[in-house]
Amino acid sequence: MQLKVIENTKSRLVFELIGEDHTLSNALKQALIEDKSVKNAGYYIDHPEIGVPRFVIEGDSPVKSVQKACDTVKKWNSELAKKIKLK
Numbered sequence: 001m002q003l004k005v006i007e008n009t010k011s012r013l014v015f016e017l018i019g020e021d022h023t024l025s026n027a028l029k030q031a032l033i034e035d036k037s038v039k040n041a042g043y044y045i046d047h048p049e050i051g052v053p054r055f056v057i058e059g060d061s062p063v064k065s066v067q068k069a070c071d072t073v074k075k076w077n078s079e080l081a082k083k084i085k086l087k
Contacts, residue, residue, distance in 0.1 A: 001017060001018065001020050001024075002019055003016070003017060003018070004016040004018055008063070010061075011058055011060070011062065012056070012058050013055070013056075013057045013058075013062035013063060013066065014054065015054070015055050015066075016055075017055070020052075020053055021045075021053070022045070022053070024073075025043050025045075025055075027073045028055070028069055028073055029041055029042060029055075031068075031070075031072040031073050032057060035059070035065050035069065037059050037060040037061065038057060038062070039058045039059045039060075040057070041055070041057045041058070041065075042055070042056055043055040
């Protein structure tokens with residue numbers, strides 16, 4: 001996975017997640033939406049076969065919000081792995 005920053009201002013961050021698809025993108029978007037400091041978060045993929053997820057995040061500190069969202073997704077994955085091992 002490669003991250004390509006398109007725009008980075010105080011209240012807006014636009015980046016692409018090269019090498020990823022909807023799987024990680026949906027989880028990251030959900031974690032961003034749950035962050036109260038994020039005013040708007042979403043992503044789109046121009047072409048379903050060859051497109052790259054492009055995220056747009058607006059809020060108080062978008063870079064910190066993405067870092068926090070990544071930690072949240074890691075936590076979700078860890079919790080899921082523990083539940084799967086129990087069964």
